Amino acid sequence: MSGKKESYKVKIWINGVEKELETKIKINLEEIPSEASKYYSEENGMICINEKFFDDSRKVPPDSRFIIDIDCKGVITNAKIGDSNPKLNKYIFLVLESPHRDEYTWKSECLTPSKPAQGTTGMRIEENLEYVLMAINPKLGNSLEVGKYEVILINPVPFQASLGSLYTGEIQGELRNEIWTLLWKDTKCKDEFLGTIAKKQQDVKLIINSCTIQLQKHVQQALTEPNKGYQIVKMRHPSQWNLGIDFTP
Structure with a gap:
């Protein structure tokens, strides 16, 4: 029915294996972008997401976004990295969750990834x-x-676990969480995530785990499994940093 969202079962393919989800998607089929037809089909009341949606060309890669400068008085200033900024040998990783709509555009009928935190989340990171x-620094003994x-x-998880480019309105959190967990467990996401950090292991000074609370x-x-001695702080997701600075248990 035009203009009305209905609930559909969801089936996705990961690494050639079919997974039927427990969570349904609420969607108006007429609102799905025409470009998305290569990524899904509707079969007997079920939305079937094919492997193209989760292939490597849909990954949003890590991004070196800011340079933080700490002076002798403990004052911290923040600036975006420009083309002329040299690469440094001290790193802070800000861990998010998975990319959503703002991190993709439709180009030549393909869902094309950009960089992490391109919308409101990115703005709130820059501001806060x-x-x-x-x-954080006093909490760590000014280390x-x-x-x-x-x-x-x-x-x-560098894929669009929310399937957000296929529907309008708010991100459907339960659906995202179920798909995120499957991708984390059943693909190389976990190993690649840990590998990216491990490449800079000796120079990683802080990891801020700001993944969505249900997945954190x-x-x-x-x-913590590798016992690499990382300094890790858990915080609420940056999309909520405007509400205050809260550490999570």
């Missing part, structure tokens, strides 16, 4: 990052030393 770090740090934004435990467990 220095204040967040000024709250972040004087100097400049490169801040890297990374999604543990999976990321935290993965980061």
Whole structure:
């Protein structure tokens, strides 16, 4: 029916294996972009998402976004990385969750990835990052030393787990969480996430685990399993940083 969202069962393919989800998607088929036809089909009241939606060309890669400067008085300033900024040898990883609509565009009928945190989340990171770090550093005994740090934004699951480009309105959280968990467990996402951080292991000074609260435990467990001695702080997702600086248990 035109203009009305209906509930459909969802089936996805990951690594050639068919997975039928417990969570249904609420969607108006008439609102799905025509370009999306290569990624899904509707069969007997079920939305079937094919493997193209989760192939490597749909990954949103990590992004070196900011340089943080800590002076001798503990004052922290934040600036975006420009083309002329040198690469540094001290890193802070800001862990997000998975990319949504703002991190993709439709180009030549393909869902094309951009960079992490391109919408409201990115704006709130830029506005609040220095204040967040000024709250974190005393919590860590001021272990972040004087100097400049490169801040890297990374999604543990670099695919659009929400399927948000297929529907309008708010992101359907339960659907996203179920797909995110499947991708985390049944693909190389976890290993690639840990591998990206491990490549800079000796120079990683801080990891801020700001994954969505329902999924944060999976990321935290993965980061602590290797026993690499990372300094890890858990916080609410950056999309909520405008509400205050809150650490999560």
